[in-house]
Amino acid sequence: MNRTKDDEFLSKLYPKDQVTPDSLPHEEPYDHVDEDKVISNDQAIYNENVHWKKQKPVLGMRFVNPEQLKHMLCNYVVANGYQLCYKKNDSRRLLVKCCSGACKFRLWASRMSEEKAFQIKSLINEHNCARNFKLGSIVNYAWIGTHYTTQFLQKQKVSVRLLRDELKEKFGIDISMGQCRRAKKYAIELIEVTLVDHYAKLWSYDEEIRRSNPESIVKIDVNAMPDGKIYFSKFYICFDGLKQGWRGSYRVINLDECFLKGISSGKLIVVVGRDANNHIFPIAWGMCRKQSKLEMVLGKSKR
Incomplete structure (x- = not known):
């Protein structure tokens, strides 16, 4: 019976008297890492705030879920030009190898038995392949x-x-x-x-402002639809500290507005003045939906 390329690769890495990773149960993967040592090592916890070009797999590194590990591997292969493939890919285990077969790179990760985390249990981080610009399905x-x-x-x-x-x-x-x-x-x-x-979270923001700044003014207006859904309409805020600070400033007030671009289109309205140093002093601001062309025409006709 002919052996597959994977079996030949495993036979070179592991002696006959040593078990292979696939022969063990999922709860006890090969090259088992001492979890006590891993927990005490801050470097073993994946940090998503690290620049994507500096992210790389480390033996014993823990992730929240397999998707987080795959995202890190995408950053790793794009930064270095490695073409990796998923040989085993499900919710409990992940086996990654070099697609070309020329490298010894091999990563095995699975769920930890005592924690709700996904951990790299074995890693051979050796590459001798050239940079590849077509990274396949991993990206x-x-x-x-x-x-x-x-x-x-x-x-x-x-x-x-x-x-x-x-x-x-x-x-x-x-x-x-x-x-x-x-x-x-x-x-x-x-x-x-x-x-x-x-x-x-606007309602929670309203409550927090009223708790920390009791004299502040916060107004939120919403539109209730017949189907039960609630949509944002208008928002106004004026901090008590700004009201108190405005008392000693010049009695010059200016109202300005600008249109918001992107998914949440609308109009931002700001009330500003001049303080004692002749600098711009914010007084209050609000956000509302922008006026449609039909409303503008109707408004002119009423005049």
């Missing part, structure tokens, strides 16, 4: 969308072709047009979900 649309969330928040009408060219120039990778389209859609969905969560 997916979710990774691209995560890196470009801020850009899509500022400007949604980003050309997919320009996005592909920028990815090649900035990261040195070739991505298909389909992946770029899915990345744009994924980034916009992330923004919308994030904004919904932020708007839902």
Whole structure:
């Protein structure tokens, strides 16, 4: 019976009297790491705030879930040009190897038995392959969308072709047009979900302002729809400290407004004045929806 390439690779790495990683149960993977030592080592906990180019796998490193480990591996392969493939990929284990087979790189990770964490249990971090600009399926649309969330928040009408060219120039990778389209859609969905969560916290923000600044003025207006959904309408805030500080300033008030761009379109209105040093002094500000062309026409007709 012929052995597969994986069996030949394992036979070279492990003697016959030593068990292989796949032969052990999921709860007891090979090269088991002493969890007591790992917990006391801060370097073993994945830090997502580290620059993406400096992220790399470390033996014993722990992650919240497999998706976080995959995201780190995407950063790792893009920064170094390694072409890695998932040989085993499910919610309990992850086996990663070099796609070309020329490298000895091998990463085995699985869930920890005593903690709700995903840990790298064995790692052979050796590469002797050349840099590759086509990184295969390990770099997916979710990774691209995560890196470009801020850009899509500022400007949604980003050309997919320009996005592909920028990815090649900035990261040195070739991505298909389909992946770029899915990345744009994924980034916009992330923004919308994030904004919904932020708007839902306005009530908590109101309560915190009233608790810490009792004399402050906070007004929130919403629109209740017949289907039971509640939508944001207007928001006004004036801190008590600003009201008290304005008493000794020049009696000059200016009202200015600007339009908000992006997913949450609207209008920002700010009331400012001049303080004793002739500097700009904020008094109050608010946000509301922008006036439509129909409302502008009706407003002129009433005049």
